[in-house]
Amino acid sequence: MTALEDFERKFDQAQRQFSSGDDKQGDNSHNAGEHWPDPDWSLFDDRRGDLPEFPVDMLSKALRDWLVPAARGAGVGPDQVFIPLLTVASTLVGASRPVQPSRSWTEHLALWTSVVGFSDSGKTPGLNVTLRALAAIERDRKSKLGELRRAHELRAEIAKAAAKKWKAEVAVAVEEGRPAPEMPPEAAGPGEFVSPRLSVTDATIERLTALLQARPSGLAAIYDELAGLFSNMGRYSNGSDREFWNRRGTGSAVSSSGRVGRRSRSIISSSA
Amino acid sequence: MSAPSTSPRAIDLLQQAAAFLRPRLERSLPIHERLKTFWAGCVAARDLGATDVVETEFLALASETGITADLGRHAETDLRHVIRMALIGSNPFQ
Numbered sequence: 596m597t598a599l600e601d602f603e604r605k606f607d608q609a610q611r612q613f614s615s616g617d618d619k620q621g622d623n624s625h626n627a628g629e630h631w632p633d634p635d636w637s638l639f640d641d642r643r644g645d646l647p648e649f650p651v652d653m654l655s656k657a658l659r660d661w662l663v664p665a666a667r668g669a670g671v672g673p674d675q676v677f678i679p680l681l682t683v684a685s686t687l688v689g690a691s692r693p694v695q696p697s698r699s700w701t702e703h704l705a706l707w708t709s710v711v712g713f714s715d716s717g718k719t720p721g722l723n724v725t726l727r728a729l730a731a732i733e734r735d736r737k738s739k740l741g742e743l744r745r746a747h748e749l750r751a752e753i754a755k756a757a758a759k760k761w762k763a764e765v766a767v768a769v770e771e772g773r774p775a776p777e778m779p780p781e782a783a784g785p786g787e788f789v790s791p792r793l794s795v796t797d798a799t800i801e802r803l804t805a806l807l808q809a810r811p812s813g814l815a816a817i818y819d820e821l822a823g824l825f826s827n828m829g830r831y832s833n834g835s836d837r838e839f840w841n842r843r844g845t846g847s848a849v850s851s852s853g854r855v856g857r858r859s860r861s862i863i864s865s866s867a
Numbered sequence: 868m869s870a871p872s873t874s875p876r877a878i879d880l881l882q883q884a885a886a887f888l889r890p891r892l893e894r895s896l897p898i899h900e901r902l903k904t905f906w907a908g909c910v911a912a913r914d915l916g917a918t919d920v921v922e923t924e925f926l927a928l929a930s931e932t933g934i935t936a937d938l939g940r941h942a943e944t945d946l947r948h949v950i951r952m953a954l955i956g957s958n959p960f961q
Contacts, residue, residue, distance in 0.1 A: 602911050605911035606910075609908075613960075
């Protein structure tokens, strides 16, 4: 059913209910508490319940035609391929396109997803399908990264020459008893070159901060074990990891060790 | 090389809902019928956007279809009331 057909159905229903004088809407999603199904008591059992099938039919045909064979090829379920795909896709959009649900509410595309399953249930092979595609994109960007590196080295050399010239001018000014000239902005070096990455695996927050300087629109932080991520939350390194990750929930600006970075985007973790 | 995009274009569902309702709100119909239709449309559209967005869209629709003019002095207050009741699934005419 399309969204418009759904709207028409609800419209007819509302009109009928208006005529019958019933102001409670028949749509269970809002006002029909008496129609709630019984709770799933199996949640209290000491076992993992049966998961519902991933709704492949909800996807567009093109995506379905790619996803089903890809999952079959990896020997995993479609959900184990699609969740990492959705998350990594959001990181490629990153902070460059915010979503505005209403005039006073803006959200960045920050997805936090986790693939949870028993050991050997296919978490890593499912994730690898998307990571291979990401690696191919990284390979295609190599020549652009080379250009960025060369431009950075040129800026560094210009800064070095400007600094040398300024130092000489300061020396002359001091010798002649004149006030020393201020350092020109171009004499400040651009710092170490950090290659902009689309994803990073098991990185510390210091590394993430540096990478976000290079790619302000964000990147995917992928953790193979949630335990490793959580155990680092308690450590202290110029600030708490926990605070850093709490702020990342909304894709807010990064500030660590006195440096201001930009935004992190998404976390994919696979954990048994 | 990128594959040709086959994803559907983004669709403004509220605009589609307004287009569906517009002919049903014609000025030739009695005002109570039009208000009933307006309220039912708002009930059906309440999941298509944030509440402030739905309210703005339906106020514009009321203005465009002449409901605001036909309701007279307190039209905007009354329409906001109708819309807000519709957004919570209640009938303001009872």
